[in-house]
Amino acid sequence: xxxxxxxxxxxxxxxxxxxxxxxxxxxxxxxxxxxxxxxxxxxxxxxxxxxxxxxxxxxxxxxxxxxxxxxxxxxxxxxxxxxxxxx
Numbered sequence: 001x002x003x004x005x006x007x008x009x010x011x012x013x014x015x016x017x018x019x020x021x022x023x024x025x026x027x028x029x030x031x032x033x034x035x036x037x038x039x040x041x042x043x044x045x046x047x048x049x050x051x052x053x054x055x056x057x058x059x060x061x062x063x064x065x066x067x068x069x070x071x072x073x074x075x076x077x078x079x080x081x082x083x084x085x086x087x
Contacts, residue, residue, distance in 0.1 A: 014041040
């Protein structure tokens with residue numbers, strides 16, 4: 001349980017950290033690259049959430065609410081990447 005919790009914490013920190021690092025880059029292509037890494041971390045987090053739920057570490061309600069937030073974040077990051085790369 002503690003290893004999964006640690007992995008989830010790293011993914012949670014990685015998402016905004018990569019967005020911030022990308023925002024500081026010189027080009028939109030570089031920013032999109034870091035957004036892509038953040039998106040990967042969001043998918044990693046979702047997978048870890050599923051594992052935690054299946055292992056009964058989370059209630060159904062906590063799982064559902066948290067998953068909805070993560071999926072929404074994935075969609076927003078994905079849309080941002082498309083916006084940057086279509087210019």
